[in-house]
Amino acid sequence: MKNIFDKCKFGDFELKSHIIRSGMWESQRDKVGFLTQDVFNRYEQIAKSGVGLINSELFCLDPRDRFAIYSTDMNYKGFFKDYQELTKLVHHYNVPILGQLAFFWYNDGLNQKIKPNDMSIKNIRHLQTDVIIAAKKLEFAGFDGIQINMGNNFYLSNFINPYFNQRTDYYGGNTFNRMRIVLEIIKVIKDNYKIHVNCKLNLNDGRKGGISFEESMEMCKLLEKYGADSIQLTSRTNTFSSDNGVHPFITYADKLSSELDIPVVLGGRLNDMDTINNILNTTNIEFFSMSKPFVAQPNFLEEWKANGHGKSICKGCNNCYSKKVSTCFVYGNGD
Numbered sequence: 001m002k003n004i005f006d007k008c009k010f011g012d013f014e015l016k017s018h019i020i021r022s023g024m025w026e027s028q029r030d031k032v033g034f035l036t037q038d039v040f041n042r043y044e045q046i047a048k049s050g051v052g053l054i055n056s057e058l059f060c061l062d063p064r065d066r067f068a069i070y071s072t073d074m075n076y077k078g079f080f081k082d083y084q085e086l087t088k089l090v091h092h093y094n095v096p097i098l099g100q101l102a103f104f105w106y107n108d109g110l111n112q113k114i115k116p117n118d119m120s121i122k123n124i125r126h127l128q129t130d131v132i133i134a135a136k137k138l139e140f141a142g143f144d145g146i147q148i149n150m151g152n153n154f155y156l157s158n159f160i161n162p163y164f165n166q167r168t169d170y171y172g173g174n175t176f177n178r179m180r181i182v183l184e185i186i187k188v189i190k191d192n193y194k195i196h197v198n199c200k201l202n203l204n205d206g207r208k209g210g211i212s213f214e215e216s217m218e219m220c221k222l223l224e225k226y227g228a229d230s231i232q233l234t235s236r237t238n239t240f241s242s243d244n245g246v247h248p249f250i251t252y253a254d255k256l257s258s259e260l261d262i263p264v265v266l267g268g269r270l271n272d273m274d275t276i277n278n279i280l281n282t283t284n285i286e287f288f289s290m291s292k293p294f295v296a297q298p299n300f301l302e303e304w305k306a307n308g309h310g311k312s313i314c315k316g317c318n319n320c321y322s323k324k325v326s327t328c329f330v331y332g333n334g335d
């Protein structure tokens with residue numbers, strides 16, 4: 001029988017478990033933007049809990065981004081000092097950490113909300129360069145890789161989506177062309193830096209004319225072909241329906257895991273050890289991400305490992321997500 005606390009390989013990483021922590025908002029910063037001690041304490045608790053891999057809270061490219069005040073702007077003056085210290089702390093527990101890049105708007109310097117159809121080739125090169133520089137900065141800050149968030153409702157999820165992208169040039173039209181903006185970024189990063197590239201994307205769009213399950217699977221295969229090291233599945237909304245309490249992504253994630261040679265991470269609605277172990281033993285899915293269970297109790301995996309079973313204390317009230325903080329309102333560490 002496989003167990004979530006079995007050691008395992010994830011690309012080039014040796015993980016202590018099959019559990020991946022998924023980051024959300026970064027809300028604990030002081031008046032000049034530096035991380036507070038609470039952030040370091042939170043990451044240390046997660047890192048020593050038995051987690052396999054950590055994905056950071058959100059990083060954005062621009063202080064004018066829609067969610068910048070709930071994220072970390074990669075250009076604040078304490079970026080390297082704070083994150084070199086934070087990644088060193090996580091590595092002390094032999095846990096790899098990826099920086100999650102998730103920007104809502106693309107800003108060309110004049111136009112803050114430029115839409116995919118209105119991007120000039122110069123704009124596209126500018127955006128690609130910004131992401132590639134962000135990857136270099138993350139590497140210099142000690143991160144083991146970058147998670148490029150092209151899911152949820154972030155900018156790149158719109159650019160690759162036929163619901164928003166009706167371009168008639170090489171960056172629009174068929175699946176490959178809409179993905180070209182990301183595939184080119186990945187190729188440059190993998191050709192020049194020694195970091196892991198994880199791509200986070202929606203398994204479908206849900207809107208008429210948007211990305212279908214079949215197309216997102218094709219997109220994942222393109223990502224693998226062009227150098228992505230792993231895939232994290234997510235969805236555009238958190239209202240994804242399921243039948244009979246079965247995880248709504250399972251069939252898709254099982255099929256994708258069997259068809260790709262790179263790791264695929266199942267996320268969303270996972271909160272008890274028996275269920276996750278059951279999925280691990282009955283499907284091809286090997287990696288599982290959680291976010292809110294770590295918000296409610298950053299070290300909950302210690303109890304799961306010691307007891308051989310466990311269920312997160314998170315009540316699913318969604319306050320942390322909707323109020324855009326990384327602390328819990330139920331268990332006393334909320335703002």
Ligand code: SF4
Pocket residue numbers: 292293295296313314315316317318319320321327328329330331
């Ligand atoms: S605020 Fe609610 S959803 Fe968020 S971690 Fe706490 S209990 Fe869970």
